[in-house]
Amino acid sequence: MNNLKFDNQRLIDFIAIGRLCIDLNANEINRPMEETLTFTKYLGGSPANIAIAMSKLGMNTGFIGRVADDQMGRYIVDYLKKSNIDISNVITDKSGSVTGLAFTEIKSPTDCSILMYRDNVADLKLQPTDVNEEYIKNAKAILVSGTALAASPSREAVFLALDYARKHNTVVFFDIDYRPYTWKSVEEISVYYNLVAEKCDVIVGTREEFDMMEMLTMKGNKDDHATAQKWFNFNAKIVVIKHGKEGSIAYTKKGEEIVGDVFPVTPLKTFGAGDSYAGAFIYGLMQGWDIGEAMKFGAGSAAIVVSSHSCSDAMPTTTQIEEFILNYGKYKAIE
Numbered sequence: 001m002n003n004l005k006f007d008n009q010r011l012i013d014f015i016a017i018g019r020l021c022i023d024l025n026a027n028e029i030n031r032p033m034e035e036t037l038t039f040t041k042y043l044g045g046s047p048a049n050i051a052i053a054m055s056k057l058g059m060n061t062g063f064i065g066r067v068a069d070d071q072m073g074r075y076i077v078d079y080l081k082k083s084n085i086d087i088s089n090v091i092t093d094k095s096g097s098v099t100g101l102a103f104t105e106i107k108s109p110t111d112c113s114i115l116m117y118r119d120n121v122a123d124l125k126l127q128p129t130d131v132n133e134e135y136i137k138n139a140k141a142i143l144v145s146g147t148a149l150a151a152s153p154s155r156e157a158v159f160l161a162l163d164y165a166r167k168h169n170t171v172v173f174f175d176i177d178y179r180p181y182t183w184k185s186v187e188e189i190s191v192y193y194n195l196v197a198e199k200c201d202v203i204v205g206t207r208e209e210f211d212m213m214e215m216l217t218m219k220g221n222k223d224d225h226a227t228a229q230k231w232f233n234f235n236a237k238i239v240v241i242k243h244g245k246e247g248s249i250a251y252t253k254k255g256e257e258i259v260g261d262v263f264p265v266t267p268l269k270t271f272g273a274g275d276s277y278a279g280a281f282i283y284g285l286m287q288g289w290d291i292g293e294a295m296k297f298g299a300g301s302a303a304i305v306v307s308s309h310s311c312s313d314a315m316p317t318t319t320q321i322e323e324f325i326l327n328y329g330k331y332k333a334i335e
């Protein structure tokens with residue numbers, strides 16, 4: 001049991017809101033991007049990856065977002081459909097916007113970076129009028145990811161979605177998902193992140209992401225406990241702070257502190273860890289599992305995805321995660 005309440009009468013399990021993009025992951029690994037010649041195309045964008053994770057885990061999943069009216073936009077919609085994700089609230093933007101691209105560089109298993117092309121992207125054109133109150137009312141949970149706050153009108157659309165979610169008791173997950181693109185100043189980042197975090201039931205982010213959020217309000221704080229406590233004065237019931245391969249720690253409003261299991265592997269690349277963790281963690285919470293069990297499932301999923309070339313394509317099923325966790329000890333012994 002955990003401390004979240006989902007309305008199990010609702011037809012939709014989970015809706016993600018925000019960016020639907022393309023990942024172009026370097027085929028030549030252990031090489032800087034300057035020397036990389038070929039890339040493989042995948043669906044990308046943190047909330048998109050989390051939606052794929054949830055659907056792979058068998059959850060009835062939908063998406064609220066805008067895609068560009070181009071070949072990439074059509075690829076994205078097609079991929080969502082094939083992944084059993086409801087696209088009734090995915091709108092094709094006709095303003096001449098483009099699809100966001102993330103080129104990834106895999107210099108070594110631990111030295112990876114992402115180069116994003118995000119000028120005039122369709123995902124940030126999401127309008128408040130695109131957000132359907134009934135859709136959110138019929139869902140058990142929604143996920144907001146922070147990059148959707150980086151510009152208007154997407155920012156206002158997210159605030160409206162949050163209002164609908166609070167009005168109808170739809171559980172809100174917030175993945176801080178900080179990306180240093182589009183934002184104009186530290187003040188802007190801090191204000192919008194904090195305003196959204198106040199309205200969420202579960203907040204998930206890395207230590208560095210919380211540092212960014214606290215830049216104006218708790219500058220210099222490195223204490224996870226202090227970070228979490230602030231949000232329990234608002235709507236938060238669970239706050240999770242991630243520490244890369246060192247694992248993660250969760251705090252609850254009831255005063256619990258739970259250190260999550262981690263299954264260290266030598267990764268193929270580092271990115272994708274956060275999205276796979278989020279998907280499987282949220283899945284576990286929605287099954288009513290204890291927080292520690294859900295964190296363990298998240299960590300298992302992340303270990304699988306960092307060992308794979310893609311993020312979205314590599315999202316595992318429940319059976320794959322269970323088998324990975326079961327066999328982890330044996331696998332480490334052989335290594």
Ligand SMILES: Nc1ncnc2c1ncn2[C@@H]1O[C@H](COP(=O)(O)OP(=O)(O)OP(=O)(O)O)[C@@H](O)[C@H]1O
Binds near residue numbers: 244245262274
């Ligand atoms: N090398 C690794 N081996 C096994 N598990 C890992 C590894 N790196 C990360 N993880 C798992 O993934 C979780 C999330 O990782 P991390 O803190 O790097 O998130 P993130 O920075 O949001 O990820 P991303 O790089 O995708 O943005 C960790 O808590 C851990 O369980």
Ligand SMILES: O=C(O)C[C@@H](O)[C@H](O)C(=O)CO
Binds near residue numbers: 045049114271311
């Ligand atoms: O979130 C993005 O826009 C890029 C992701 O799809 C990328 O693969 C990643 O960074 C996952 O952590």
